[in-house]
Amino acid sequence: MVKNEQLKEKQLFPVGEANVAYQDFFVGQSYLSMLVNEPDVNVGVGNVTFEPGCRNNWHIHHAGYQILLVTGGEGWYQEEGKAAQHLVPGDVIVTKDGIKHWHGAIKDSWFSHVAITAGTPEWLEAVSNALYDAL
Numbered sequence: 338m339v340k341n342e343q344l345k346e347k348q349l350f351p352v353g354e355a356n357v358a359y360q361d362f363f364v365g366q367s368y369l370s371m372l373v374n375e376p377d378v379n380v381g382v383g384n385v386t387f388e389p390g391c392r393n394n395w396h397i398h399h400a401g402y403q404i405l406l407v408t409g410g411e412g413w414y415q416e417e418g419k420a421a422q423h424l425v426p427g428d429v430i431v432t433k434d435g436i437k438h439w440h441g442a443i444k445d446s447w448f449s450h451v452a453i454t455a456g457t458p459e460w461l462e463a464v465s466n467a468l469y470d471a472l
Contacts, residue, residue, distance in 0.1 A: 339389050341410035344447035349408050350384035352449075362460045364469075365391030365441075372451065379455065386449040387412065392441025394463045398434060401456015405430040405440060412448035413472060414440045421472050424448070439464050443472070 345352065353370025356363065366388045373382040392413065405414065407428040414430050415421040417437040424430070424440075432438050434456065441464075442448035 338445065340446035342447060344386060344409045344449050345388070348384075348386070348449055350449075350451065352386050353384060356385070359393075362394045362396070363391060363441075364394075364463055365389075367391050367393070381452070381454045383452050383454075384408070384449060385452050387442035387447065389442050389446055390444050390469075391448075392464050392469065393439055395437055395439050395461040397437050397459045397461070398432060398454065398456045399459060400434065401454065402434055403430075403432040403455075404453040405432075406451040406453070408449050408451060410448035411443045411446040412441055412450070413443060413469075414438065424450075437461065 350372060351370040353368045356367040356369040359369070368386040370384040371381070372384055407424045407426050409426055412424040413421045414424055415438060
């Protein structure tokens with residue numbers, strides 16, 4: 338049984354379209370709705386929705402940071418060398434400059450968060466199935 342399936346249709350912010358622009362950096366299907374589209378604002382703000390089991394690759398934000406505001410479903414966040422954190426609505430994650438990390442949905446739940454991102458991301462290897470399946 339899939340949990341939080343309503344997130345694919347209705348949530349606090351628009352679900353958006355299939356995340357084609359970043360599909361090479363995700364395992365599974367995600368959706369992206371950019372919430373701030375002001376050319377003079379140097380921070381990205383987007384609603385990211387993950388289908389069950391979807392997660393992004395390990396990545397690092399250079400000369401910036403990322404703030405995740407969890408708005409729906411259940412997910413994971415993990416920094417390299419640390420235990421994964423189970424995420425639920427209301428959780429806030431702050432990833433500082435240079436920290437290798439990943440985030441995504443748990444195996445049987447949709448997941449959404451607003452990502453506030455500054456700086457340049459460096460996309461790295463996919464999260465292994467062994468690591469993910471062990472959570």
